[in-house]
Amino acid sequence: MREFDLAVIGGGLVGGALAYGLARAGRRIALLDEGDVAFRASRGNFGLVWVQGKGLGLAPYGNWTRHAARLWPQFARLLADETGIDVALEQHGGLHVCLSETELTQRVAALAMLVEQAGFERYAFEALDRAALAARVPGIGPTVVGATYCALDGHCNPLRLLRALHAAFERRGGEYLPLHKAERIERRGQRFVVHAAGARIGAAQVVLAAGLGNAALAPQVGLDAPVRPQRGQVIVLERVRPFLAYPLSTLRQTDEGTVLIGNSHEDAGFDDSAGTAVCATLAERALRIFPGLRDVRVTRTWAALRVLSPDGFPIYDRSASQPGAFIVTCHSGVTLAAAHALELAPRIAAGDLGADLRPFSARRLSVSKAA
Numbered sequence: 001m002r003e004f005d006l007a008v009i010g011g012g013l014v015g016g017a018l019a020y021g022l023a024r025a026g027r028r029i030a031l032l033d034e035g036d037v038a039f040r041a042s043r044g045n046f047g048l049v050w051v052q053g054k055g056l057g058l059a060p061y062g063n064w065t066r067h068a069a070r071l072w073p074q075f076a077r078l079l080a081d082e083t084g085i086d087v088a089l090e091q092h093g094g095l096h097v098c099l100s101e102t103e104l105t106q107r108v109a110a111l112a113m114l115v116e117q118a119g120f121e122r123y124a125f126e127a128l129d130r131a132a133l134a135a136r137v138p139g140i141g142p143t144v145v146g147a148t149y150c151a152l153d154g155h156c157n158p159l160r161l162l163r164a165l166h167a168a169f170e171r172r173g174g175e176y177l178p179l180h181k182a183e184r185i186e187r188r189g190q191r192f193v194v195h196a197a198g199a200r201i202g203a204a205q206v207v208l209a210a211g212l213g214n215a216a217l218a219p220q221v222g223l224d225a226p227v228r229p230q231r232g233q234v235i236v237l238e239r240v241r242p243f244l245a246y247p248l249s250t251l252r253q254t255d256e257g258t259v260l261i262g263n264s265h266e267d268a269g270f271d272d273s274a275g276t277a278v279c280a281t282l283a284e285r286a287l288r289i290f291p292g293l294r295d296v297r298v299t300r301t302w303a304a305l306r307v308l309s310p311d312g313f314p315i316y317d318r319s320a321s322q323p324g325a326f327i328v329t330c331h332s333g334v335t336l337a338a339a340h341a342l343e344l345a346p347r348i349a350a351g352d353l354g355a356d357l358r359p360f361s362a363r364r365l366s367v368s369k370a371a
């Protein structure tokens with residue numbers, strides 16, 4: 001049996017960020033990952049570091065997201081220093097574009113409600129009318145009526161982020177164990193034994209960060225992870241000259257010039273195939289925003305499955321019955337990566353998630369079900 005201080009199960013953006021943060025805290029970490037047969041949102045997402053709109057219904061989530069976004073510049077620099085990998089962070093604001101007066105009115109009302117919530121640490125967002133938007137973003141179509149803007153929003157290259165997290169983790173002495181699907185977690189005295197693909201990994205602490213795989217693992221260590229898949233599809237256009245200074249919630253231009261159009265929200269179970277009907281709808285809306293993209297060719301499309309809790313907010317928990325076991329899962333693993341590595345990982349290492357993260361316990365879900 002191989003012995004470690006801590007085993008992180010799941011090597012996506014959540015597990016990768018935590019493993020890196022834990023290795024920085026000086027722990028001897030094993031990072032186990034199932035492999036390509038698993039569902040892996042971290043390899044199929046849209047790459048936004050996104051704040052605006054987050055936290056309606058749970059103010060602490062809005063605060064945590066904003067905190068993560070503020071940590072991002074320092075986090076990107078840290079990863080570049082440790083690994084030489086530039087994750088292409090651009091963070092000077094993002095736009096949510098509206099195509100009718102009703103859409104804009106509803107959007108502004110929702111953001112106003114969000115920032116007025118008790119306990120919400122307010123930040124500024126701007127409502128832009130068509131003229132103000134056109135001044136920032138040339139080339140918008142005639143049916144665009146305006147947008148909301150938040151200066152904290154941005155985007156990055158999520159595949160480079162995943163690569164950088166793994167590289168930084170290994171550079172800090174962490175051990176990545178691919179093709180190690182955790183099948184069973186056993187409690188032995190004060191320690192855990194993870195049974196994975198014929199291997200046995202011993203650790204004093206275990207962190208479940210297996211995305212959709214958490215649902216099966218959590219009950220084994222006295223935790224609850226009622227996560228479900230939600231499909232999102234993305235269209236990739238060929239590279240064009242830079243034309244867009246800000247990411248939109250549904251369209252962005254990467255640092256390499258590629259244009260990405262996203263991002264559907266579908267209940268399709270575990271079906272992660274892409275289809276033309278949904279892509280046609282995404283493309284139609286994108287062309288209403290930027291008619292100039294009409295002649296730019298599509299190079300590919302993909303679909304991936306988000307990891308969603310019943311209320312859409314993260315689940316961060318420490319097992320009461322099996323001390324040393326933790327779970328971390330969320331649907332914005334790019335946005336929250338900086339907070340996961342720099343804030344959450346040290347707290348896990350110390351064995352306490354902290355009072356401010358208590359609202360993210362899965363216990364809130366059983367309380368709301370009972371009520």
Ligand SMILES: Cc1cc2nc3c(=O)[nH]c(=O)nc-3n(C[C@H](O)[C@H](O)[C@H](O)COP(=O)(O)OP(=O)(O)OC[C@H]3O[C@@H](n4cnc5c(N)ncnc54)[C@H](O)[C@@H]3O)c2cc1C
Nearest residue numbers: 010012014034041042046048182211213232331333334335
């Ligand atoms: C279309 C789409 C667009 C998105 N856009 C954004 C965005 O713009 N911004 C943003 O912040 N977020 C976005 N997200 C969400 C983001 O991608 C996820 O929050 C993040 O990737 C979740 O990471 P994860 O590590 O929890 O899960 P995953 O990436 O699913 O990783 C889970 C890992 O666990 C492993 N695993 C599973 N079971 C086991 C097991 N039993 N043993 C060992 N390993 C196991 C798998 O191999 C996998 O590598 C998007 C998601 C989708 C699908």
